[in-house]
Amino acid sequence: MLLQKLFIMQWFVQVWHKMNIRAVLLVVLLVIHEGAGAGGRPRRPPEQWYKPGTSGSFYVENSPYTDVVDEMKDWIKDQRDKETDDLEEYPDNPVLKKQFLKSKPAHWFLPLLLGRSTTKTNLAFRSDNLYLSGFTNGEGSWFSFETDGEYVIPESTVLGFRGNYRDLVAGGVGTDEQAWTHLIGLAIGRGAVLEAIAVVNGYNPNTTPDADIKRALATLIVVFMEAQRFPYIRQRVHDAWKSENGGSLDALGAEMVVHWKRTSCALLIWATKQDKGDWNSKEARKLMEDPPEGLRIFTPEQARATIGPVLRSEHCSE
Template sequence: MDDKLVLPIIILALATSSSNYYSAAAAAVATEREPPKLIVLELLGRDGDKTSLVVQAHDLSLAGFANRTSHWHAFPSHEHVIPNATVLPFGNSYRDLVGGLENLPSLPLGKDPVLDAIHALSGHDPAAAAADGNVEVALKRGLATLTVTKCEALRLTPIKKLVSEAWERGDTAHLTQEHVGYIEHWDTMCFELLRAHRTGEWDGPFTELLRTSANIHSKEDALAVVNVIIDRTLDQLLLAHARSA
């Protein structure tokens, strides 16, 4: 990958709190005059386990990862983001990884689940995964865990708080249905926040949807939830939701 397009952020999963990277990544997205197109999170786990996650800076979505031998794997349609990567046989949506957003509350979050996820990615071998369905299930679950604990925790303040507190306690936590609503509608909250900033009114086309689906009743509610704001046009927003449906 082109070094000019990459911002490396090191996460020592055994030695440091998972919350340490949030401020660094958020600052990179928010303050760079020309933000890097990619953020690379290097995660170290138990007994030599390691993986690198490639996060797209424009929307904080996961594009792929490298195993401990530095072999890159990209989700379908993300081959251009990680040249020469092996394309994974499934996408990066929660539908592909855990069967849908509704299954996220069953996913344990915390230090041990993150270390288990790093282990699954670190040792990933496409041939072994093709031969043993359990290996692919573990990989998908690991990718979902890291998407929530890294990407969603950077996007959304309540999830960052949940994950960080579980990490500090050394136990596990679970998302609530309210958290799931925040995840599903993060980009919609961003759209309405930017619209309200321009117009001075919280009365956009999706404010009623946010009220009924995410318990967001006002600009203040949205600001309390959203940690990083992205700027999407209406067409981009509709396309993103159509792809994830």
């Protein structure tokens, strides 16, 4: 009888031991399954699309405009194309890195604009062309623009319009180069920027009128990035920012925005010439024309004074 009891106890211990092992194996298999994608392959961690990037918080209601744009200007200089000697002797004209529009840029500029009360928006600008790729509303949801196969912020809501002025201010009518006329009179003072932040903060694609969000985004683009491209626009915004009555973009400032690529190409072509008096590229000749076709720019010195950062375009004539 004693032997029989010992046998039963030994059998019970063995079964219990096996059950524990199976339970542990089951837990392990469940953990592996939860961390796997289709076919049992390990899942990739979500893409941290915003890295690498430079960010900063700007209190628009209280900050001097120069504090905001000067910091962004430093961001651009830090992320210039340091592998080229094109125009390197002109620090106010940093050459941007080559664009690969179907891919994430090498770096992001991510200013957080803080407005009245708790209103805010985070903007995402590409470092290779200073174009706005996306923005957040007050809930932190990301939105991006419709594109032709260009890079889109992962898991963002893609809107039914593009981020160019033709869509933002011209109602989708005409060409990109004709849209500048709709920027004339755009309010660019501090109050207008605070109102734009409030619109973007409260943005809901189901309830916010398209015209409102488009106008707000155009305001933020002009005030913060066209002002980097063109010193004239920067000064115009600076004056409006300080004025109690605000201010607006005039015809000359509006005309400039469609000439950034052309002026950049003219300077990059000129930089390759041994004869620095040779200002005769297709782009340079076009710039000599009267506005709006040109900007009455007759020398490389005038061109360098007209723009800040230089866009590296693949569509220059030479």
